[in-house]
Amino acid sequence: MNLKNLYISAGVLAILAIITSYLNSSNNAPLLDERVGSTVVDKALLRNAAKAIVNDDDQTLTLIADSANNRWTLEEKHNLPVSYSRISQLAQSITEAKLQRLVSENPDRIAELGFDTGTAIRFLDSDGNDIVSLELGKETDNQRQFLRYQGEEKAFLANTTFNINSSPDSWLEKALVSFEAGDVVGIETELQYGDSLSVTREDENADWQSEELPDGKILNQSSVTQIVTRLAGLNFSATADKDGDNVTAARDNSHRFKLTLKDGRSYTYTIGRQPEVSIEKQAEKTDENGETTTETESEIVTPEGPVYFFIAAADNSDPVNGYMEKSAFEASSYQYTSLPTSTDTLLSDAPEPVEETQTPLVIAPEETSQ
Numbered sequence: 001m002n003l004k005n006l007y008i009s010a011g012v013l014a015i016l017a018i019i020t021s022y023l024n025s026s027n028n029a030p031l032l033d034e035r036v037g038s039t040v041v042d043k044a045l046l047r048n049a050a051k052a053i054v055n056d057d058d059q060t061l062t063l064i065a066d067s068a069n070n071r072w073t074l075e076e077k078h079n080l081p082v083s084y085s086r087i088s089q090l091a092q093s094i095t096e097a098k099l100q101r102l103v104s105e106n107p108d109r110i111a112e113l114g115f116d117t118g119t120a121i122r123f124l125d126s127d128g129n130d131i132v133s134l135e136l137g138k139e140t141d142n143q144r145q146f147l148r149y150q151g152e153e154k155a156f157l158a159n160t161t162f163n164i165n166s167s168p169d170s171w172l173e174k175a176l177v178s179f180e181a182g183d184v185v186g187i188e189t190e191l192q193y194g195d196s197l198s199v200t201r202e203d204e205n206a207d208w209q210s211e212e213l214p215d216g217k218i219l220n221q222s223s224v225t226q227i228v229t230r231l232a233g234l235n236f237s238a239t240a241d242k243d244g245d246n247v248t249a250a251r252d253n254s255h256r257f258k259l260t261l262k263d264g265r266s267y268t269y270t271i272g273r274q275p276e277v278s279i280e281k282q283a284e285k286t287d288e289n290g291e292t293t294t295e296t297e298s299e300i301v302t303p304e305g306p307v308y309f310f311i312a313a314a315d316n317s318d319p320v321n322g323y324m325e326k327s328a329f330e331a332s333s334y335q336y337t338s339l340p341t342s343t344d345t346l347l348s349d350a351p352e353p354v355e356e357t358q359t360p361l362v363i364a365p366e367e368t369s370q
Contacts, residue, residue, distance in 0.1 A: 033102040033154065040147070040158060041123075041132040043095040050126040052090065056119045056166035063087060063171070074171055077239060078326035081173040093162050094121065094132065100159045103146060110155045113146040114138030119164060122150070136162055174235035176311060176320050176329065179261055184228040186260030192253060192272065195343040199224055203262065217347040224346055230338055231257060231269050234309060236329035247328040249274035250308035255339055266314040271336055274305025307336040 052063040052072075062075035063082055072082040104110055114137035123131040130150070137146030137155065145161045148154060165171075182204030189197045199208040199219060208224045240247055254272025261267075278300045286292045309331050311320050323329075340346055 033099075033156075036099050036102055036156070038099060040094045040097045040099060040134065045131050046091050046095060046123055048125045049091075049123045049131055051124045051128075052087070053122040053124070054090070054120070054164055054166065056117075056164045058118070059166035059168070061166060061168060061171060071173075074168060077168050077172060078323075080239075080323060080327065082171050083173045086171050090121070090164075091123075093160070094134065097158045097160045097162070099156045100144065101157050103155045103157050105154050107153060110148070110153070113155050115146070115148065115155075120150075121162065121164070136164075169238050172236075172239070174237070176236065176323055177267060177313070177318075179232055179265070181225070181228045181232040183261045183263065184232070184259050185262050186258075186266075187224065187227060188258040189227070189340075189343065189346075190256040191341060191343065192255050193341070197343045197346060200260075213347070216350050218350045220346055220348045223340065227257060227339065228259065230335060231259060234269070234271075234331060234335055236309070236331055238330040240306075240308070240328040240330055242324075242326070242328040244328065246274050246305040247308050249305055251310065255341075257339075265318075267320070268312045268314075269309060270312075271307065271309040271331070271339065273307045273333075273336060274302065276300060276304040277302035307331045307333055309335070 050065045054061040054063070060076070064073050064075055064079065066073050071084070072087045073079040074082050103113070115135050117136075119136040120134060121136070122133040125131055133150035135148050135150060137148070139145045139161050140157070143161055145158050147156055147158050147162075185203065186200045187198070187208075189195075189199075197210060197212055199210045201208045207221055208219050210219055213219070250272040251270060252272070253275050254270045256268065256270050258266060258268045278298045280296050280298055282294050283297045284292055284294050307330065308328050310324055310328075312324065313320050
């Protein structure tokens with residue numbers, strides 16, 4: 001091979017090397033999208049949101065903006081109010097999250113990123129148009145999550161995760177009425193086994209008074225105040241079918257407290273549970289010596305049920321009356337067991353009267369010995 005041909009061959013190889021290098025660098029270059037580095041959705045756009053739909057674990061949650069009452073409601077739970085913190089957390093999570101990078105436009109690669117779970121978030125305006133519609137994929141080990149916009153064949157990596165809880169009850173506002181314990185100026189108590197007592201006070205700084213006290217008894221101020229403290233802070237933990245067996249049993253085995261507030265409102269609370277039902281039966285037992293004896297044992301035939309509470313407002317237009325028509329509300333056992341079971345716990349012995357010693361007005365002079 002002459003020198004000229006050698007130069008030509010070397011030149012061709014150099015050109016091929018440059019082309020190969022260019023192609024390789026092109027394949028390894030990061031994919032580009034002008035949205036990378038920006039937030040998932042502009043916060044200003046969500047101000048027009050009238051509905052949010054969350055899909056996760058085969059559960060759909062439809063959150064409806066109730067602008068007239070300045071709240072959101074959950075369609076799948078009889079349009080009960082949604083917790084403000086939960087809807088705010090959802091909106092904040094997607095308005096603060098940023099697109100860290102474009103991961104792939106390859107359908108085969110995208111299929112590996114976990115979008116088959118159906119987890120999705122949509123915000124819509126009052127006309128039903130999408131403001132933003134996201135499909136969520138796998139979470140990474142470093143607290144990132146894959147996402148894609150509905151209708152696009154592009155997968156992105158967000159710089160955070162979107163913690164979606166699809167349990168409907170977890171989205172609900174747990175307080176059904178709002179007032180402070182200090183607002184209560186009257187209590188009418190009717191306990192499960194027949195005890196009753198009515199008390200009133202001028203304001204939160206005054207002592208409770210009653211005209212129904214037995215002789216030798218006074219009100220235990222802290223025990224009475226504990227009733228309003230418990231009921232003012234009463235939140236539900238779960239919802240239930242209002243016609244369920246345990247709900248009916250709770251209503252039939254309950255305490256009743258009517259609270260009157262200083263602004264004129266009044267609420268009647270009924271709170272109870274299915275009591276444990278047991279029977280006694282005879283059982284024969286044989287000891288290690290082979291002797292047989294008969295013993296009486298207790299067998300539970302109906303276990304103790306969950307605690308449920310019911311609220312009736314004197315004002316027919318109060319929303320809580322509507323809530324009670326749609327659902328039953330479960331509370332923790334402590335909310336029930338911390339309430340009195342007898343009016344005896346609301347009373348104390350009156351102090352014994354103190355006899356005052358009369359001091360003589362004139363003190364006789366002492367006699368002196370002569």
